[in-house]
Each structure stands twice: as C-alpha cells, then as structure tokens.
Amino acid sequence: xxxxxxxxxxxxxxxxxxxxxxxxxxxxxxxxxxxxxxxxxxxxxxxxxxxxxxxxxxxxxxxxxxxxxxxxxxxxxxxxxxxxxxxxxxxxxxxxxxxxxxxxxxxxxxxxxxxxxxxxxxxxxxxxxxxxxxxxxxxxxxxxxxxxxxxxxxxxxxxxxxxxxxxxxxxxxxxxxxxxxxxxxxxxxxxxxxxxxxxxxxxxxxxxxxxxxxxxxxxxxxxxxxxxxxxxxxxxxxxxxxxxxxxxxxxxxxxxxxxxxxxxxxx
Amino acid sequence: xxxxxxxxxxxxxxxxxxxxxxxxxxxxxxxxxxxxxxxxxxxxxxxxxxxxxxxxxxxxxxxxxxxxxxxxxxxxxxxxxxxxxxxxxxxxxxxxxxxxxxxxxxxxxxxxxxxxxxxxxxxxxxxxxxxxxxxxxxxxxxxxxxxxxxxxxxxxxxxxxxxxxxxxxxxxxxxxxxxxxxxxxxxxxxxxxxxxxxxxxxxxxxxxxxxxxxxxxxxxxxxxxxxxxxxxxxxxxxxxxxxxxxxxxxxxxxxxxxxxxxxxxxxxxxxxxxxxxxxxxxxxxxxxxxxxxxxxxxxxxxxxxxxxxxxxxxxxxxxxxxxxxxxxxxxxxxxxxxxxxxxxxxxxxxxxxxxxxxxxxxxxxxxxxxxxxxxxxxxxxxxxxxxxxxxxxxxxxxxxxxxxxxxxxxxxxx
Numbered sequence: 314x315x316x317x318x319x320x321x322x323x324x325x326x327x328x329x330x331x332x333x334x335x336x337x338x339x340x341x342x343x344x345x346x347x348x349x350x351x352x353x354x355x356x357x358x359x360x361x362x363x364x365x366x367x368x369x370x371x372x373x374x375x376x377x378x379x380x381x382x383x384x385x386x387x388x389x390x391x392x393x394x395x396x397x398x399x400x401x402x403x404x405x406x407x408x409x410x411x412x413x414x415x416x417x418x419x420x421x422x423x424x425x426x427x428x429x430x431x432x433x434x435x436x437x438x439x440x441x442x443x444x445x446x447x448x449x450x451x452x453x454x455x456x457x458x459x460x461x462x463x464x465x466x467x468x469x470x471x472x473x474x475x476x477x478x479x480x481x482x483x484x485x486x487x488x489x490x491x492x493x494x495x496x497x498x499x500x501x502x503x504x505x506x507x508x509x510x511x512x513x514x515x516x517x518x519x520x521x522x523x524x525x526x527x528x529x530x531x532x533x534x535x536x537x538x539x540x541x542x543x544x545x546x547x548x549x550x551x552x553x554x555x556x557x558x559x560x561x562x563x564x565x566x567x568x569x570x571x572x573x574x575x576x577x578x579x580x
Numbered sequence: 581x582x583x584x585x586x587x588x589x590x591x592x593x594x595x596x597x598x599x600x601x602x603x604x605x606x607x608x609x610x611x612x613x614x615x616x617x618x619x620x621x622x623x624x625x626x627x628x629x630x631x632x633x634x635x636x637x638x639x640x641x642x643x644x645x646x647x648x649x650x651x652x653x654x655x656x657x658x659x660x661x662x663x664x665x666x667x668x669x670x671x672x673x674x675x676x677x678x679x680x681x682x683x684x685x686x687x688x689x690x691x692x693x694x695x696x697x698x699x700x701x702x703x704x705x706x707x708x709x710x711x712x713x714x715x716x717x718x719x720x721x722x723x724x725x726x727x728x729x730x731x732x733x734x735x736x737x738x739x740x741x742x743x744x745x746x747x748x749x750x751x752x753x754x755x756x757x758x759x760x761x762x763x764x765x766x767x768x769x770x771x772x773x774x775x776x777x778x779x780x781x782x783x784x785x786x787x788x789x790x791x792x793x794x795x796x797x798x799x800x801x802x803x804x805x806x807x808x809x810x811x812x813x814x815x816x817x818x819x820x821x822x823x824x825x826x827x828x829x830x831x832x833x834x835x836x837x838x839x840x841x842x843x844x845x846x847x848x849x850x851x852x853x854x855x856x857x858x859x860x861x862x863x864x865x866x867x868x869x870x871x872x873x874x875x876x877x878x879x880x881x882x883x884x885x886x887x888x889x890x891x892x893x894x895x896x897x898x899x900x901x902x903x904x905x906x907x908x909x910x911x912x913x914x915x916x917x918x919x920x921x922x923x924x925x926x927x928x929x930x931x932x933x934x935x936x937x938x939x940x941x942x943x944x945x946x947x948x949x950x951x952x953x954x955x956x957x958x959x960x961x962x963x964x965x966x967x968x969x970x971x972x973x974x975x976x977x978x979x980x981x982x983x984x985x986x987x988x989x990x991x992x993x994x
Contacts, residue, residue, distance in 0.1 A: 325697050326694065326695070326697055328693075328694035328699070328700050328703075329678075329691065329697075330694075332687070332690060332691040333691070336682065336691065339683075340682055415674070415677075416677060416678060418655055418673075419655060419671075419673040419674045419677050420655065420671075420673075420678065420695055420696075421653055421655050421669075421671065422695055422696075422697065485605075488601040488602075488604060488605060489601045568605075568608075571608035571609065572605070572608065573657075575604070575608075575657070577650075577655055577657075578595055578656070579601075
C-alpha cells in the first residue's frame, strides 16, 4: 500500500472518490429546504447585491449590448462563474488536509483522492451554476452564442489554476497555520484585482497592467467574452495562461508528493 | 520457520522540529537544513510475523505502540528501516473511519470498503455477509445518524473485517459493543488467524493478550525491550511497571520444569520466606488438590527493613493465565502496620477448593496499599503451582466446581 499521490492509486480508489462526492452533495440536500439550490442561490444573490449597488455606475459603460437593462448583472454573473470555481477550489484545498487529519492518520489510501474529491464536487457545483446562469441569461433575453463551446476549456483552465494554487496553500497550511488566515484575505484582494465587478477601462491605464498579475484576469475575461459578448476568447492570452497553469499545477503536485511522508507527522 | 508474511527491519520513526517550518519544506527538495531537535518515537525494531501468527504489543503510554502500528499500516512513513508484507495489510486503528452519518449502513459499507481500496463487485459479493454479521436488522438501510453507538460499531467492525487480509492490525478496537458482539468479533479474528492471517494487536487488556497471542513484544520508550511467550513478557511487563515506581531490585524470571514461568520483582523490604498448601484437616502438604477439598494456604513473610504498612495479595490463575480469583488484605481490612526489621508475619488463607480440574498457580504480592504501584516489596508470579484433580465428583469441565444438580421430570404416558 502506498499513500504517495499517484493516479494509478487513485483509479483503484475511484469508488471511494465517487461516493465521497456523492456524500458531499447529499449533505447539502438533506435537511435543508432548498438543499442544493443554496449553492446556486449564493452566487446569484451576491451578483444581485453588486448589481443593485453598482448598476448605475457601471451600466452605462456596458451600453451597446442587446439588453442594456440587465447588461451589468449579466457581466457580473459571467465573471463570478469563473471566480466561484476558483475560490471554491482554493478555500476547500486550504483546509483539506487539516480537516481530514484523523482520516490521514488512521487510513492508508492514496492522498491524491482528497483533492480529487474536492475537484469533482467543485466542478459539479460550477456546472449547476452555469446552467442556472444560462437560464437567467435566457430570461433576460440573451441567448448564448456558439462560442459557448469554449466553456469546457475555460473551466479546465480555471480548474488547473485553482487546484494548483489550492494544493500549494493547502500543503503550506499543514505546516504553517498562518497560511490559513492569510489566504482568505488574499482571495478578497484577488477578487477585486480581476475585472469581475467592474470593466477594465475604468482602471487608470497605468494601473491596468496590475490586473494581469492576477492569473484569473484572462480567465474572467474569457468567460465574459464567451458568455456575454458572444466572441471567442483571446487565444494567445489563454495559451500563455495554460503554460502558467500547468507549471503551477506541476509544482503543486511535486510539493504535495514531497510533503506526503511528513504531513501526518504534524497533523 | 517458514518465510514471514510480514517483516519489519530496523524500523525507526523520528519526529524532527525545525527553526521554521519553511526550512522543513526546503529539506524535501534536497536543501540541507539542520533540524533543531529530533525525537525518536520508535527505533531499531525488527520483527518477523509468520502467516497465522498473532503478535501482541504491550507497553506503557508513549512507548511507541501506536507509532509501530501506523508505520506498518502505512499511514506514517518510516525515518529508517522498512516494512515488507506479502499481501494486503488491513488496519483497524479506529473503527468507523470515513463513515458518513447521512449514508445508510449499506451505503457506508460501500463507501468505507472503497476507502480500503476494494473493488465494487467484490463488495457487492460480500454485502449479504456484512449485513448478516452486523445483525442490526432493517436499520442497515437507515441513515447512520439514527443508529445507537453500539450499532455503529457493529457495522464498522463488520465492514472492517469483511475481507480477510494477509496482515491485520488492530489497535484497541476489540472492545466492540456488547458482550455478545465482542465474542463474535473475537471469533472472526480467530477465524482469520486460522486461515493464515498474521495478526498484530495492541491492547491494554493483558488477558486478551494471553488468550489470543502466540508471541508478545514489549516496547519501552521506543525500543523493543523484550519479545517472547505471552506469559513471560506480560509478567515481565507487570514487574517492570512496578519497578518503575521504585528504583532498586532487578526483575528475575525462572522457567519452572512444568512450563510455568516464575517472575519475581520488588524492592525487598519484605520477602516471602515460605508458601505452602496443606490439607485443612490432616495438615499434610499438598501438590495436588481434590475438587471440594478444604485447604489452607500459608505464607511466611520475613521483614528485612522497617516498613509502615504491609499488605499481602494473592492472584489465582489458571493454566492459560486467566485470572480466576484475587484479593488482598487491604480490601479485607487487615493491614499490618509498623513492622520492624527481623519480624516475621504469617498469613493463612483457608478455603474450599471449588476449582475445576487442571493446573493453577498462586501469585503472592507484598505491597503497601491496594495496588503494587506505590510500594512493591515483592511480587512473585506463579510462586506456587498446584494441580486440581477430580476424584469424587461427577465429570465436569471448566475452572469452577458448582454444586449443581439436575432434576428431570418426564410428562405424558407414552
């Protein structure tokens, strides 16, 4: 039995991974009236708050779209779709090993199962949110274009970035618990350092380059292009980001592998 | 001896601390950073376990028992040495790991066996067996949160032992639920052993160790201090605990001719000069005793140093080490006080030998209070061995003679 994170091991444990994902979904549905709807309601409500507060300021900047009245809300939703997947992965991975400390101490299983479970359930949540958002779009008279075929690629890219960052901070957090306090703050900054609630053109040109320090910026823009503006995303930008994402994910997996033997020692 | 199914070679586990945890992380990437302190929780443990062999691990808290089990189970990574096993190792370090309260017993069985890495079709095949072993009826399809804790343990044990592993590791998990289920769990573990599973278990119930183990390993401060026959190691361990409280007098062990092991320890302020068993009527010294005979056990104690209090305790054990009876003069309110060097004290214990046929032993202990942990003057395991024979009662088995009689009544005319 090896606990080293490897994919062959994960395949043997697929049953456990799938049923853990099922358990998470079930936990949300049982004993709450709206059940799984909450995971859609939350981001939608957040978008509604932003829309109410900022619609007047931002609305004008998005004129030229077919449905002016809802333009800003739709813009927000597109960006938040990307952000919610990213932030869910990062926050869940952040405490993943600490939360499962006892399991790690008592059961030998390939450790990669844990992030895979998080990935599966976050992805599922996000697909449901995507469907809900498409419905909202339809109600506001906005039918998605064919460019929606880019969506799976964009989601995969978000996944890679989110998982890469998440695993890095998750492993760090096992050894240095301050990481767990810092990351949520950084995430808040990250949200405002991406053009989700505003358009990039309101940022002074000198500061605009700062936005691109955030790996989520090209992704968020890609989502907005595909969902709202009905055009293909900036392929060059995404290609470059793919490289970054793969490097990030690779580094995270190497760190995770090296950390595995000592992780249980400090949990 | 055939090739061991599990072999542990020079196994060690060190916990290191660094000035900063970031330095620890650097060390994984080949950067040589010095650690500031190092603590070996376990070191230099070598062990070979054959198929069908049961090994008990004893030791005080912090001796490294759980560390050893976790290293073998694979949840901890060794700092040195290695563990090699042929076949699957299953570990019950805690029952009910990975169970989900919202899932039913059946779903949890699927889920938890998945966590053990067992393929779904195999699980489906074993499911009826799991359900019948747990014996919780229709609750098996109800959510786990509606179970009593006993029921949860039943399902957890049934799942954990649904598949026979080549090596089974059990950490204090045998006290599952009620007596009936405990018996059943023991039965299953014995069955595994008969079919060739190597067993390793930690328990504080020394009686369990004697009943189930072929060999016992004693760990102390991360080292393997003794390995051998259960009675030998368990008695040595008992003596060691007592010795730890005081400082002097080594533990001595002698294997008696008939296989009994005599272990003596203590500080020696008072010692046993003589221990005899005699017939109450004839005063004849006895080596074998008839069932139902009135007998007297006489102990003569010599006091070598002034001591404030003296308590004599006896333990009566059967051949396999099960405790049959035991008490001491603290409990009977007969503490002797203010003893001086050179005194002798004689204790006589009069009783009817209502024991079943077999070999028994008396272990006397000279202590100062109700346990041997405060002051242990002298403790002698199996100081006196005697045989009980059945000469004038009807045939019966067991360790107790009960004055029981059948009454039979037949009704009906044909």
